Amino acid sequence: MQFLLNPYRKYCTRIAFSANSQISRFARSGKIENARKVFDELRDKNVVSWNSIIAGYFQNKQPIKGHQLFDKMPQRNIISWNNLVSGYVKCGMVSEARKVFDEMPERNVVSWTAMVRGYVEEGMITEAETLFWQMPEKNVVSWTVMLGGFIRDSRIDDARRLFDMMPEKDVVAQTNMVLGYCQDGRVDEGREIFDEMPKKNVISWTTMISGYVNNNRIDVARKLFEVMPEKNEVSWTAMLMGYTQCGRIQDAWELFKAMPMKSVVASNSMILGLGQNGEVQKARVVFDQMREKDDATWSGMIKVYERKGYELEVIDLFTLMQKEGVRVNFPSLISVLSVCASLASLDHGRQVHSQLVRCQFDVDVYVASVLITMYIKCGELVKGKLIFDNFASKDIVMWNSIISGYAQYGLGEKSLKVFHEMFSSGVMPDDVTLVGVLSACSYTGKVKEGREIFESMKSKYLVEPKTEHYACMVDLLGRTGQVEDAMKLIEAMPFEPDAIIWGSLLGACRTHMKLDLAEVAAKKLLQLEPKNAGPYILLSNIYASQGRFHDVAELRKNMRKRNVIKPPGCSWIEVEKKVHMFTGRDCVSHPEHPMIMRMLEKIGGLLREAGYCPDSSFVLHDVDEEEKVHSLRYHSEKLAVAYGLVKLPEGVPIRVMKNLRVCGDCHSAIKLISKVMGREIILRDANRFHHFKDGLCSCRDYW
Numbered sequence: 001m002q003f004l005l006n007p008y009r010k011y012c013t014r015i016a017f018s019a020n021s022q023i024s025r026f027a028r029s030g031k032i033e034n035a036r037k038v039f040d041e042l043r044d045k046n047v048v049s050w051n052s053i054i055a056g057y058f059q060n061k062q063p064i065k066g067h068q069l070f071d072k073m074p075q076r077n078i079i080s081w082n083n084l085v086s087g088y089v090k091c092g093m094v095s096e097a098r099k100v101f102d103e104m105p106e107r108n109v110v111s112w113t114a115m116v117r118g119y120v121e122e123g124m125i126t127e128a129e130t131l132f133w134q135m136p137e138k139n140v141v142s143w144t145v146m147l148g149g150f151i152r153d154s155r156i157d158d159a160r161r162l163f164d165m166m167p168e169k170d171v172v173a174q175t176n177m178v179l180g181y182c183q184d185g186r187v188d189e190g191r192e193i194f195d196e197m198p199k200k201n202v203i204s205w206t207t208m209i210s211g212y213v214n215n216n217r218i219d220v221a222r223k224l225f226e227v228m229p230e231k232n233e234v235s236w237t238a239m240l241m242g243y244t245q246c247g248r249i250q251d252a253w254e255l256f257k258a259m260p261m262k263s264v265v266a267s268n269s270m271i272l273g274l275g276q277n278g279e280v281q282k283a284r285v286v287f288d289q290m291r292e293k294d295d296a297t298w299s300g301m302i303k304v305y306e307r308k309g310y311e312l313e314v315i316d317l318f319t320l321m322q323k324e325g326v327r328v329n330f331p332s333l334i335s336v337l338s339v340c341a342s343l344a345s346l347d348h349g350r351q352v353h354s355q356l357v358r359c360q361f362d363v364d365v366y367v368a369s370v371l372i373t374m375y376i377k378c379g380e381l382v383k384g385k386l387i388f389d390n391f392a393s394k395d396i397v398m399w400n401s402i403i404s405g406y407a408q409y410g411l412g413e414k415s416l417k418v419f420h421e422m423f424s425s426g427v428m429p430d431d432v433t434l435v436g437v438l439s440a441c442s443y444t445g446k447v448k449e450g451r452e453i454f455e456s457m458k459s460k461y462l463v464e465p466k467t468e469h470y471a472c473m474v475d476l477l478g479r480t481g482q483v484e485d486a487m488k489l490i491e492a493m494p495f496e497p498d499a500i501i502w503g504s505l506l507g508a509c510r511t512h513m514k515l516d517l518a519e520v521a522a523k524k525l526l527q528l529e530p531k532n533a534g535p536y537i538l539l540s541n542i543y544a545s546q547g548r549f550h551d552v553a554e555l556r557k558n559m560r561k562r563n564v565i566k567p568p569g570c571s572w573i574e575v576e577k578k579v580h581m582f583t584g585r586d587c588v589s590h591p592e593h594p595m596i597m598r599m600l601e602k603i604g605g606l607l608r609e610a611g612y613c614p615d616s617s618f619v620l621h622d623v624d625e626e627e628k629v630h631s632l633r634y635h636s637e638k639l640a641v642a643y644g645l646v647k648l649p650e651g652v653p654i655r656v657m658k659n660l661r662v663c664g665d666c667h668s669a670i671k672l673i674s675k676v677m678g679r680e681i682i683l684r685d686a687n688r689f690h691h692f693k694d695g696l697c698s699c700r701d702y703w
Helices: 002-028 032-041 047-059 063-072 078-090 094-103 109-121 125-134 140-152 156-165 171-183 187-196 202-214 218-226 233-245 249-258 264-276 280-289 295-307 311-324 330-343 346-358 365-377 381-390 396-408 412-424 431-443 447-455 457-461 467-479 483-491 499-512 515-528 533-545 549-561 593-609 625-633 636-647 664-676
Strands: 570-575 578-583 654-658 681-684 689-693
Touching: 002 032, 002 047, 032 047, 047 063, 047 078, 063 078, 078 094, 078 109, 094 109, 109 125, 109 140, 125 140, 140 156, 140 171, 156 171, 171 187, 171 202, 187 202, 202 218, 202 233, 218 233, 233 249, 233 264, 249 264, 264 280, 264 295, 280 295, 295 311, 295 330, 311 330, 311 346, 311 578, 330 346, 330 365, 346 365, 346 570, 365 381, 365 396, 381 396, 396 412, 396 431, 412 431, 431 447, 431 467, 447 457, 447 467, 467 483, 467 499, 483 499, 483 515, 499 515, 499 533, 515 533, 533 549, 570 636, 578 636, 593 636, 593 664, 636 654, 636 664, 636 681, 664 681, 664 689
Parallel strands: 654 681
Antiparallel strands: 570 578, 570 654, 681 689
16 A cells, blocks of 8 residues: 555646746746746645745735635645745835734745845835844845845944954955955955955956946056956956046947847947947947847937937937837937927927827926927917926926927017016026016017016026126017117126127127127127138128228138038928928929929029019129029029928928028018918028018018
């Protein structure tokens, strides 16, 4: 009979062992329901089976079910109790772990160590220390856990005292001590521990190298890196990130090329490092060569493009993400949204807005502010105001966005109204607010209101006037022809005027033909920004308008001598989620060039019939009249408007953006185009919006 039972018992044991392995495997992979099914179907459940399923519930963050099963166990051993303590610790429920610990019928060193570890992981180092010294016996793990607690609490001297007391110091404890010293900035003391280690593993070496890196001793780190007996992916990445963090991108690039394995983290660091150093193309090469990409990879490449002004590339990469089904993370969405605002890419902006709503990010006040700015810069002021009105807890950024938005649209009265509402609601304006409201006064010629606000900045609004506020006032006075008063204000400034202020004065002098002050302003500008073409162009325009072509030639000679290059006028328009760029006279490369030319011919004929006469004073070159007219015809904003007329159906507004201030001739022409073509045209130039409809502009010809 005994002979027959032994094989049966062995058979049952094998079944139980297999089932227990299945339970553990399912639990580790997150399939706790499958694990429970195996457990329930097991006829002969032993204490190991119970321990496996209970541990599985804790692994899957279901501590209540785990404890309920523990209470049903027909028999328990010390492993069962330790599992319960460790389970609660892993779930961050240290109070529940302590209750179980106190109820344990017996404890071993594992029980005590688990409880100490729980306190350490929750940052309760005092409690951990108290319990540690109560331990009846300690092993190397116990000592190492407590050591880690002191290091985590930045109690490096206490950690050293404990380290010296340890009867046995393994490689983990020694590496922890090196880490602690390095984190405390005491790298040389960390190096002493490192040098004394009888055995070092790759983690020890990497910890010491990272210590040097994080304490800006990159060259020492490299020397240590070179003599490492064995390097892993983490070692290479630590050394690489040291170079990128301190801006030594060329060294980082050489190391990156030599890496036998390029981790995602290393590649991401290289993308950002190269991008910050202006090597955007190299960053894209790294991006394209990556077999695996994570969220940080995509957001890093997008951030590089955004910060370095590659706005079209941001949109292209965003489109690629959509095609490949990559879920866009929050930083990427904000970057794309900022670019949409810059490019006035309304379709993509709406798409990003939808994603923010789906992810419930739109309830964030910062996101709402960015959305308001995006819609305003895309010419959708009504939509921006709607988001503003629907948001209950408005912050200063939101108020600033809508105040500046109204200013850019030439709606000075509304801008002032919102400003007063803001102040009445108890929100104090900041310097940005006052730049916005003073700009509104400037754009609409509200001299009296502007003066009152400027003069009461310190007393009423508690804001010290800065250069930007003086620039707004100079612009306000200059626009209304009070150029001498603007000059007096500049002379009375408590600090040196900058290029923005002299630029505002020079612009006013050009408008009102004040040649004497224009020359003063231009000379000041050339001293401050000798490479800036702006003052040369404005002064040349004034000279040319008075027939002083000798002075124009002299200015051009100085420009060539100083290697000053005028930035080209550039306009763009979004059609079918693609941004089309136009530079003056250069649309030959555009695939639809013939169609654009035919539309320009059509527009030209209709404008002549309507009485339009090109204003050649906006052409700076002393050339014959025919060439001047030809030059005006191909200004970038006219090309973009023509393309919009070709591609966008009737009833859809034509939205055009320009990098410079719109010239007077183009402004007059586009007003007439809106009338003869019966189209609504929204033009955003470097300063503000122009909303053309029925032959009129929202700026009322005051810009």
